[in-house]
Structures are given as C-alpha cells and as structure tokens.
Amino acid sequence: xxxxAETIADLSPSLTLSITSQAKxxxxxxxxxxxxxxxxxxxxxxxxxxxxxxxALQDGQTKYTAVAGVAALRKGIAKKLRxxxxxxxxxxxxxxxxxxxxxxxxxxxxxxxxxxxxxxPSPYWTSYPEMVRAVGAEPVFVETRQENDWKMxxxxxxxxxxxxxxxxxxxxxxxxxxxxxxKEELTAIGEVAASEDILIxxxxxxxxxxxxxxxxxxxxxxxxxxxxxxxxxxxFSKAYSMTGWRLGYTAAPQEIADAIDTIQSHSTSxxxxxxxxxxxxALAGEHSEIIDMVSEYDIRRQYMLNxxxxxxxxxxxxxxxAFYFLVNIEKTGIKSVNFAExxxxxxxxxxxxxIAFGHDxxxxxxxxxxxxxxxxxxDRFEEFCKAH
Ligand code: PMP
Ligand code: GLU
Numbered sequence: 077x078x079x080x081a082e083t084i085a086d087l088s089p090s091l092t093l094s095i096t097s098q099a100k101x102x103x104x105x106x107x108x109x110x111x112x113x114x115x116x117x118x119x120x121x122x123x124x125x126x127x128x129x130x131x132a133l134q135d136g137q138t139k140y141t142a143v144a145g146v147a148a149l150r151k152g153i154a155k156k157l158r159x160x161x162x163x164x165x166x167x168x169x170x171x172x173x174x175x176x177x178x179x180x181x182x183x184x185x186x187x188x189x190x191x192x193x194x195x196x197p198s199p200y201w202t203s204y205p206e207m208v209r210a211v212g213a214e215p216v217f218v219e220t221r222q223e224n225d226w227k228m229x230x231x232x233x234x235x236x237x238x239x240x241x242x243x244x245x246x247x248x249x250x251x252x253x254x255x256x257x258x259k260e261e262l263t264a265i266g267e268v269a270a271s272e273d274i275l276i277x278x279x280x281x282x283x284x285x286x287x288x289x290x291x292x293x294x295x296x297x298x299x300x301x302x303x304x305x306x307x308x309x310x311x312f313s314k315a316y317s318m319t320g321w322r323l324g325y326t327a328a329p330q331e332i333a334d335a336i337d338t339i340q341s342h343s344t345s346x347x348x349x350x351x352x353x354x355x356x357x358a359l360a361g362e363h364s365e366i367i368d369m370v371s372e373y374d375i376r377r378q379y380m381l382n383x384x385x386x387x388x389x390x391x392x393x394x395x396x397x398a399f400y401f402l403v404n405i406e407k408t409g410i411k412s413v414n415f416a417e418x419x420x421x422x423x424x425x426x427x428x429x430x431i432a433f434g435h436d437x438x439x440x441x442x443x444x445x446x447x448x449x450x451x452x453x454x455d456r457f458e459e460f461c462k463a464h
Pocket of ligand 2: 116
C-alpha cells in the first residue's frame, strides 16, 4: 500500500526555501557563502510594528480570534485596498491567512476541482503549480519570452484557454522575473478572463517594491466585471519585512471568501492573534520604512544590472519590481541545477536554479542581501561565468 496520496506523492519540495536554508547552514559551519538565494527581505521588521505585537501579547491577546482575523485588521485591509489599490471590498470579503503562500493555497483549494485547468505564465513562482496539483487540478503553462520582458500577452492567454480553464494566475510585480505589468496589459488580460468567466488569482505581494516611475496596478481595480472574478492576494512579508510573522490575506467575491473562511475554520483557524495586532499597526503607521527599503533595493538593483550586463555570456532584463534578477545562462550550455550546484560548491555562491520556476536556462539571483555581499558574490559569479 502507498502511504502518501497520489496527488501529493509527485510534488516537489520548495527549492527556494531549501537553497536558502542550505546557504544558512553552510554559513553556520563557517563557510564564506554569498547567498543570492533568499526571497526574504534582509531588513528587520520596523520597531512600531514589533511594539504593537508586544503590547497585544502583554494585554492578553493570546486567545483565538474570529477565523478570518480580528475585525480591526479586516477593516484596515479593506481601507488599504480602497485607498492604495482602488478596489472596494467589504471587510467580510477579506480573510487573513497564515502568509500569502497560505492565501494562494486557500484560494486554489476553494475554487478548483480535480480536472480544472489553471493557466500560469512561465517563469512562475515555484509554488503555484504544486498548489494546483495538490488539489488535483492541472497547471497549464504559457511560456513567456525574455524579449517581451517575460510578460504574458492577452493573446497568449486566450490561446491557452480550453473548456476546462477555471483560473489564471497573475503575479505582478513578478517573482522570479521582476516584470511589472502595465495597466493596459492587465486590462487586456482581465477582459479575456471576463469574456469566459475565468477567475483571476492576483498575487500582489511585491506591490510596494517597484522602481523608477513604474506603477503597480491591481487587476481587480480595472472594472467591476474584472473585480467580480478576482481574488486579490497580498500580505505583510515583503513590504514590512515580516516574513516570519506569517500573515497574508485574500480579498474575494463573497462566496469565495466564505469558502476560504470554511477551509480555514477546519485547517489553521485564525492566524496568530498577537501577530495580527502588529499588522494593524503596520497598515496604520508611517510608511517611510518601506520607502527606505525600496531605495536600498534600488541601489543594489542598479549595481547588479550593470555588473551582469558586463559579463558577456549571460543576459537579463532590467527588473521593474520585486528583488530578483532572472539571469539567462543558455550560452554557457549548462542546465540550471548543474550550474547552481557548481556555483555553490566551487565559488560558494548560492542561487536558485531556474528549473524551480519552469525555466531551465536561467538562474535567479535575489538582491535581498547587503551590497558588500552582492559585490563579492558578483566577483565570484563573473569569474565562474567567464570560465564557461
Ligand atoms: N507569492 C510570491 C510571488 C512570493 O514570492 C512569496 C514569497 N514568499 C509569497 C507569495 C508568499 O509570501 P508569504 O511569506 O507571505 O507566505
Ligand atoms: N518567496 C520567496 C522566494 O521565492 C521565499 C521562499 C518561498 O516562500 O518559497 O524565494
């Protein structure tokens, strides 16, 4: 007898998480690793957010809350979505989850049956296809092109649809490519989805991290018809450097929000109570820390872009958001896992192989790490690339 369920047996563990912990373990052993692995801000959580959680703990906020989160937080999120994202959601349409990863999983579980197809532009964030497979549905990939800044066009989306399509995943700003869709591009995709009543899962976790004059747009804000098909997902991990707090949220049409609430009532129950009070403070507080963090990422981004473009046998696009470079290594003739393994063992540089994102001719470099580490890591990376 097989112990593990068929739908689960073929899933792969998250490579983004395992590379990050491998690099951390090497560093603890005293090995001088330069890690471009982590998709995790290297800044601390702002003090006023920590203080609010500590105060909540001391005030006895140590019990269960409503499954979907405390009323003040859901209200704060509805206000944020109205003001920042121009989407009107009632607080009842919002469910606070244990991280945006959990939000994505809940949304897929709530909406997709076995046999449904979910369209995913590729390269994609590593967890989407596995979440889709875990519920017995099927990922359908749309291969995007570096020449088009790795963005899926409305036409490519339309061509990938079948009678079984239930959902499309949109992730802008994008992990791993750094691409940010324009309002026009999102409108075109939204209109195609609306013409066939396809649900849109819009993962906006990197919303606050955009560069130059690039603007983030929420697809759900573009028309009522599109909003009625959209599950907007966001969270606190990236913008407020709160990865370990595990707080994300879904904002969705009421029947989907109710289904997510039901799932959560039988799985995790509410997200950690005192953490929710930190999140209330994050939304209500000053956002100057976010601006400081983004300017720091921007300095690293510009430095890395110049260095990577000067190497010769690798290429990349200029990322407009998030904190990643997807570097095309096709000309080296080495596949991504082999490339990343050799780079780690010979040069002590940790990266994530592109295969984790559905693109075996690339590797991902995160710049959520300090400039001195980036400089040293790129010296080693350049030496490695030039030798191939
Ligand atoms: N979506 C994307 C695109 C991500 O890169 C991440 C990174 N962790 C998540 C969702 C999940 O974030 P969280 O830490 O809030 O679960
Ligand atoms: N999302 C981050 C990354 O892509 C963190 C790891 C994870 O959640 O998979 O590296």
